[in-house]
Structures are given as C-alpha cells and as structure tokens.
Amino acid sequence: MFADVWKSRELIxxxxxxxxxxxxxxxxxxxxxxxxxxxxxTGVWLFMNSQKIVQVAETPVPYLLxxxxxxxxxxxxxxxxSQPLVSFNSGRPTFMKLKVAPEAFVAAGxxxxxxxxxxxxxxxxxxxxxxxxxxxxxxxxxxxxxxxxLLLALAFGMLLVPLGAxxxxxxxxxxxxxxxxxxxxxxxxxxxxxxxxxxxxxxNPVMPCLMTARxxxxxxxxxxVIPMVVIALCSLVVIFIATIMLRIAVPHLIVRMGM
Amino acid sequence: xxxxxxxxxxENVGKKFCRNFKKxxxxxxxxxxxxxxxxxxxxxxxxxxxxxxxxxxxxxxWANQGISFDLQQGECxxxxxxNGAGKTTLLKLLSGLIKPDIxxxxxxxRVGALIALGAGFNPLLSGRENIYINGAILGLKRREVAQKxxxxxxxxxxxKFIDAPVRTYSSGMSARLGFATASYFDCDILLIDEVLAVxxxxxxxKCFRRLATYxxxxxxxxxxSHALEQVMARTNRAILLDTGKVVFxxxxxxxxxQYENRVVDDLFAKALENHWRPGRSISELEDxxxxxxxxxxxxxxxxxxxxYPGAKLSLEVVFHCSEDMEKLLxxxxxxxxxxxxxxESAVECVAVGGETYRLVCDFNSVPLRPSAYPVQIxxxxxxxxxxFKIDRKDFLLRVAQPxxxxxxxxxxxxxxxxxxxxxxxxDVMGTADGADCFSGAQDL
Numbered sequence: 001m002f003a004d005v006w007k008s009r010e011l012i013x014x015x016x017x018x019x020x021x022x023x024x025x026x027x028x029x030x031x032x033x034x035x036x037x038x039x040x041x042t043g044v045w046l047f048m049n050s051q052k053i054v055q056v057a058e059t060p061v062p063y064l065l066x067x068x069x070x071x072x073x074x075x076x077x078x079x080x081x082s083q084p085l086v087s088f089n090s091g092r093p094t095f096m097k098l099k100v101a102p103e104a105f106v107a108a109g110x111x112x113x114x115x116x117x118x119x120x121x122x123x124x125x126x127x128x129x130x131x132x133x134x135x136x137x138x139x140x141x142x143x144x145x146x147x148x149x150l151l152l153a154l155a156f157g158m159l160l161v162p163l164g165a166x167x168x169x170x171x172x173x174x175x176x177x178x179x180x181x182x183x184x185x186x187x188x189x190x191x192x193x194x195x196x197x198x199x200x201x202x203x204n205p206v207m208p209c210l211m212t213a214r215x216x217x218x219x220x221x222x223x224x225v226i227p228m229v230v231i232a233l234c235s236l237v238v239i240f241i242a243t244i245m246l247r248i249a250v251p252h253l254i255v256r257m258g259m
Numbered sequence: 260x261x262x263x264x265x266x267x268x269x270e271n272v273g274k275k276f277c278r279n280f281k282k283x284x285x286x287x288x289x290x291x292x293x294x295x296x297x298x299x300x301x302x303x304x305x306x307x308x309x310x311x312x313x314x315x316x317x318x319x320x321w322a323n324q325g326i327s328f329d330l331q332q333g334e335c336x337x338x339x340x341x342n343g344a345g346k347t348t349l350l351k352l353l354s355g356l357i358k359p360d361i362x363x364x365x366x367x368x369r370v371g372a373l374i375a376l377g378a379g380f381n382p383l384l385s386g387r388e389n390i391y392i393n394g395a396i397l398g399l400k401r402r403e404v405a406q407k408x409x410x411x412x413x414x415x416x417x418x419k420f421i422d423a424p425v426r427t428y429s430s431g432m433s434a435r436l437g438f439a440t441a442s443y444f445d446c447d448i449l450l451i452d453e454v455l456a457v458x459x460x461x462x463x464x465k466c467f468r469r470l471a472t473y474x475x476x477x478x479x480x481x482x483x484s485h486a487l488e489q490v491m492a493r494t495n496r497a498i499l500l501d502t503g504k505v506v507f508x509x510x511x512x513x514x515x516x517q518y519e520n521r522v523v524d525d526l527f528a529k530a531l532e533n534h535w536r537p538g539r540s541i542s543e544l545e546d547x548x549x550x551x552x553x554x555x556x557x558x559x560x561x562x563x564x565x566x567y568p569g570a571k572l573s574l575e576v577v578f579h580c581s582e583d584m585e586k587l588l589x590x591x592x593x594x595x596x597x598x599x600x601x602x603e604s605a606v607e608c609v610a611v612g613g614e615t616y617r618l619v620c621d622f623n624s625v626p627l628r629p630s631a632y633p634v635q636i637x638x639x640x641x642x643x644x645x646x647f648k649i650d651r652k653d654f655l656l657r658v659a660q661p662x663x664x665x666x667x668x669x670x671x672x673x674x675x676x677x678x679x680x681x682x683x684x685x686d687v688m689g690t691a692d693g694a695d696c697f698s699g700a701q702d703l
Contacts, residue, residue: 009678014395015379022383099355100396135390162291166284249291251358254351255276 001116008104015091015108020115034119038071045071045188056189061218062131069127069214070187072120073149076113077206078178080153083109083119083162085171092165096254103243110154117146125218138216145213148232155235158242162249168257169208205231264367265329266448266479267353272362274503275315276322276346286316293600318348322348323503326362327387330448330481335474337490337511339518340500349500350374350450353481368447371397375435382426386417386436389425393440402652409441415439416462435462442469449473449480467493487515522596523631535654537637547646549638552615554649556656559621565659568629568678572622576636578647580610586641589618593656594633595676601632628678629660 005012024030045067048054059066087100087109095102128135164170182188185206192198201207208227215222277283287304297339317319323345338346351357352364354372378398382387390411394404404411412421415435417428425433451470470493484490490497490511497514499507499521507517534555554577558570561592566572574591590605604620633651640646 010401011395011398014392014401016380017383018381018388018392021388022381025383091379094375094378094396096356097374098378098396099370100378100398138274163288166287245295248294251356252294253285255274255357256283 004101005103005107008101008107011100011104012107012111015105016115019108019112022040031119035117035123038075038120038123041065041071041075041188057192057200060191061133065124065127065131065133065218066214067188069122069217070210072117072124073146073210073213074185074187075120076114076117076146077149077153077210078182079116080110080113080150081156081160081178082174083113084154084157085160085174088161088165092257095250096257101211102246102250106158110150113150122234125174129130133218135217136220138220138222139218142213142217145209145216145228148228148235149209151235151239152205154247155238155242158239158246160246161242161246162253165253181206241253265331266366266368267328267481268363268365269326269328269353270363270365271353272323272326272349272359272364273321273343274323274352274357275319275360276348277316277319280316282316282318283561286319288596321503323352323359326503326505328498328505328508330479332447332479333474333477334496335470335480335482335494336510337494337497337514337515338481338500339485339497340486341522344500346500347452347502348503350452350481350483353448354450366448370448370450371441371444372448373438373449373451376434376441377425380425380433380435380437383424385424386412386421386428390436390440393437394443397441397444399444404440411439414442414465431459431462438466439598442466447479449478451480451486452482452483487518489587491515519596519630535634535649548584548612549578549580549587549610549646551576551578551636551638551647551649553577554636554654566625566657567659567661569624569626569680570658572625574620574622576618576620577615578618578638579615580612582612584610584612584640587646588639588641588643590637590639591620592635593627594635594651596630596633601627601676625658626677626679627656627658628676629658630676632656632658 027033042064045054045056046064049063056063056070084106087105091100091102091105094100095105160170160174164174181204184200185204186192186201187210191201191207193209208224208231211224212222212228215224276337277286277322286363293427296397338349340346348357350372352359354374355366356369377389377393379392381392390408391401391404395401412418415432417432417436420428420432425436428436449470467489470482472481482494492513496509497507498539499513499514499518500584501521501537506521507514534553536553553575555575556566557573557575559573560565560571562573576591578590580587587608587610588605589608590603592600592603595601602622602625606618606620608616608618610616632655634649634654634656636647636649636654637645638647
C-alpha cells in the first residue's frame, strides 16, 4: 500500500505542480493568498483583544506571536482534515475513467498543505522579530510536532473520504464543525484550567499537538509531549485502517458516482 | 512468444445498477460496509461468488448479466449494442475500475484504457504541461514522456499551439492531444470507448492506422463504437450486447447483421410495415383539402406476398380531395437507416373536389437488400405548400429475406444496401508468348 504511494511519487508531484501552477496562473496576487487566512484571523483577534471586546488571559509569549503561530498551525490542521476529501472529489473524473491510485490525489493534496505551511511559516519569522522573541533551541523539534499534528488531521480526513464521496453532507458538515472546533482548541487563547471548557479541552486531541508545536517553537519545553506522541501513534493506526477501507470502497464509489 | 492462455477471461459476470440515485447511494454504503465485514482485503481480485449478491434490491437492474467470453492475444474485439446495452459498464469492469457483483474476470497483462481522453488536463495550463500531467496519470514516467514528447506533438499535429493553454483549444484539438499521449502507453490489452470518433477525417484515419499497427504487432484491443463500419473494418470478432447480455459473439459481419435486425424489429414495433393507414401518423396536417386514406407497397406480380429483393414493386396511394386542385404534386422517397435517400419519385396530377383517387407508381425492379427502409410521402399544392405528409418514422418498406437455398454465406452477411443480380465471368487473357489469346469466357 505504501509502496504504491511511493511508486506514484512522480504522479503525486505532477498533480501537486499542476494544481499549484493552475491556481496562480489566473491571479495577480498569486501566492499572497496563502498568507491571507492566518493574517486575517490574527488581525481580528489582535483587534478584539486590544479593544477589550474579548478578554483573553495572559499568554506566556506576546499575544501577537501566540495568535500568529496558533492560527498558522490551526489553518494547517483544518486544511489537512478537509484536503483528502477535496482532493478525492477533484480527482474523481479521472479515476472514474482510468485506473489511477486515488491515494495519489490525496497525497498531492497533502503536499499542497505542507507547501502552504512552509509559506506561512515565512510569515512567522518577522513576527518573532516584531515581538522581540528569540526562538528557543526546542524550535528545532517543531517539525516533529507539526508532523504529529498532520498525522492526526490525516486520520480524520481519511476517515471522512468514503462516506464523503457519496454524500456531500459530510464535506459541508466538516467545514462547519472545523470552524467551531477552532474555538474548542487553544488557538487564540491559552488553555483554561477550570470549568467545563477545561474538560472539553482535555478531551480534544488537537490540543496536545498544537500546544507542543507552539511551545517548542516559541517557548521551550512543553507539558504536552507525551499525549501528543500517544495521539500520533493512534493516528498512524487509524490512517492505516482508513487507507485500507478507502481501497475497498473505491470500486463501490465509482459505481455510485455514475458512469 | 505466444501464450495459449487468454488475456481476458470473463465468467458469468454480472453487475447491478440502481435507477434511483438516493437509493443507489445508500446501497453503496451497504455494499461498502458489507465488504468491510467480509474482510475482502484482496480487492484486486475481480471476483465475487457471494450468492446473496444475486438478489436485486428495489429499483435495481442488471446492467451486465451472465457475460462470459475470452480474449486471445492479437484479437481485436468489437463491442456493439444500443445505448444502455451495457458496453461501457463492461469496459469499466474489464479495466478494473468497478467490481462485478457476481462472476469472475481474470486478466493477464497490462490494460490500457482509451476511455477518457486527456484525463487530468487542466485547461489553464499549456499543452506542453498537460502532456506531462496526462502521461503521469496514465502511469508513464516523466523521462519516458520526455523521450516521446516530440513524437507525441508530431502525432497530434499541434506544434504551433503546444505552448498555448488547453482552454484555447477546440474540443477536437484537445482530444487529439489526449489521444496522442495515451497512444504512447505500452499495454497488452487496449480498451477503446468511442474515442476514435474524435478529430477530423484525416486524424481518424491516422488513429486507425495506429490501432492496426498495434494489433499487427500482437496487441489485443476491445473497441466500443456506434460507428458500425469502423467495427466491421477493424475488428476480427464482435460481441453484440442487448440489455446487459451477450446475444451474439462471432464474426463482425454477422454481429452487425443481428444488430441491425434488432434495430429494425424495434422500428417495426413503432411503425407500420408496407401498409400505411391513418391514425398512427402524427404528421397529418389538419384542415387541408387532401386526406390520404392509405398508402401501401406491394409486389405487382404477387400482391399478397412479402416483398423480396428485386421485386417489381408498386406503391399505391389512395386519397380524397375536398376541393378542386389544378395541380397536385405527390412525392415519395425511400431512405436507408442512415438517412440517405435511396430512391425518389414524384408525379403531378389534377384533382376534382369531392373525388377519391388512387395513384399507383410501379418500380420496375427494386434491388434492395433485406431490411427495413423508412418511407416518406408528401403531397404539395402548386404553391409548393405541403398538404399532407407521412413521416419516415411511421412508414417502413420491409424487404424480406428470400427463403430459397443456395445463397452463399457471404451474400447473407453482406451489409451492402443494393442487392443487384450480377454474374462474374473470367477471361483468360493469354500468356506472354502471345499464343492462345482470348480463349473466351469461362464459367467460374
């Protein structure tokens, strides 16, 4: 199975390049659009916090940096959750007619997510400078934490594909839930210790990955490493099962999607 | 090296489809969950022996049923049948895109599919970029595409436009680019679904030459087409599908013959044969001074018998005229099923109001092959205004199959339109010595 993905690496790359080139060929602002989402979210929260519209508790690093890194990570997570289904659906006309591994389309979508993350991280660099924070040495571990975060996202994303390919409700529901889930995750506010929100946060699997990644990049050692590794390992198992399930489902999906 | 085993073996293959979309989706969920439960992890094996699958659920029907055949190396198989007969479903089963609900398909060799031309083309990108994308989707390495790039472009004849976005291509141009790329894919079995119908005449000929070379080099192909002459000229075997079942498997000529018969039978179910009476036609114009009571074809020598090829044919039209007409023009035309006019005749006459007339037109010999031919009859006044019309879909001339012996099999299977009496003669023109020139005609 993974050998198949490896075999189709050229196809994955070609598909990724195709989408990337095509996306910016009909646009003047081009790659700037990748920055847009996290910039806007950050701006909104900076504004709300500075104007005391919403009171956010004291963050361990300057709020600008905290929100910026948080939204970059969250945008990456949420796009990685929806990407497999989006990629699957966009590749549908092709693998409905030709024998192509649908995983290649999903993988190309993930490469896109990684690419976007890379571009957005460039945006974070000046923020460090503005906030006057020097990244700690744990920042070197940051890619590993992002990797765990992506594993979790992919686990969710892959599980959605078989049903989501049949019913559009799944895709729409996911978009809505992701918007809601952002506020159940300490993206723009620090983790709460008391009350029922604290319980919800403790149950939220995204929190350890996101917190570790941000802590490592901006602060230093993190308290959430062990939960993160456990979650990542579970995600790996889920991804494995979900990929097999997708393989079994694909011929059925093609039948139901029509000729 | 030639292997005696078939490249494709289909055994009792069946596939169900559902007419109702919502239900179809739900059955899809059921099937997927069912597959998970059965732990059919070996998804590449295209086989299913589960008996419960043989039951149809509500709104389901068999898109393919009980299909069994072998495809040997070097065979070019034509797949014909009406729309919805299950041809594309069968190709999808063979290409491994979908799994049969029952039966087994065994495939030996690499399958190439010319089903969707230009798969994965992005209209914003240039033809050059899209060749690489299409190649990657077809499973070609970038290096392989690069090697064949010039050949591909040359084949598609799009040298001038190769750096323009595909969006600016005409549909024929992008299909040409798609075909050119796909045809450089090496495979043992080629599945072709109607795609050779693209492009202009010259390009089509080029595609067929390419197919012929491929088959001559030992490749096998399955060709789905509605262009029946194509099937006949390019294949050495044909399968006729009707409502998902194989109804004929054998020489292309015979398959075509049977197919045509089925179409004709269908035409007859809707139209009147040799004898038209009012009531069935929707083309009768109202409030006209001319009303046709009947129109019929018959053999003048034997009016009660069926019409056979070469018969002396008469057309009789009985009509009533309610006004004086100084000039009436009655025209008749017989068409082939391909809408080509085969014979036409017209007559002028004078009609007195209140009279009923019988017009008869004798055709000395009508050399039509056994089949059914749509007939159109029109009556015009002297301003060339149409007073009456029997439409082609309502009236057919049926030429029956003669039942005498001694017809050779070729003649029986001929798809020509004309059935003319002819005799071949052979003359020996003599040898180089000049002696014995023109020894006269001999019987063959």
